[in-house]
Amino acid sequence: MKVSLRRVYLYLFSAVGLILILIGATKFVDLGLRMFVFQNADYYPISPLGPTPPVSPEKNLSGVNSTSSNQTKINQIAWAEEYQRQNVLSQRERDAANALGLLIIGLPLYLYHWRLAQKEETKEK
16 A cells, blocks of 8 residues: 555545534533533622623712612622623523534535545455
8 A cells, every 4th residue: 555645635634524514512501511511600699809790871970879788789699690681692602503514514514525535445445
C-alpha cells in the first residue's frame, strides 16, 4: 500500500469532520440533558452582589423611594430572577446554534472526504 500525500489529506480531513460531528452531537446531548433531565443545572443562587436592576422611576426627586423597602427588595429579586431566566434561555440558544454549526460544517466535510478516500481505495485495488 502506497501512502500518498493526497490520501493523508483525505483521511485527515475526514477525521476533522468526524471530530466536529462528535463535538456537535455531544453539545446537543448536553443541551438536551440540561433542558429535560437536569433542569436546574443552569440556574445559580441569586447573589446580593449580582446584577442590579436599572434605576426605577419610583424614585422621587429627593432620592427616596415612594414604595416600602420590602416591596423594593421583592421587586429587585423578581427582576434578578427574570434576568437570570433570560440569560439561561439566551445561553441555551447560543449552545444550540454552536452545536448546529458544528454539525452543518462537520457532516459534509466528513462525508465528502471519506467518500473520496474510499474511491481512492477502490481505484487502487
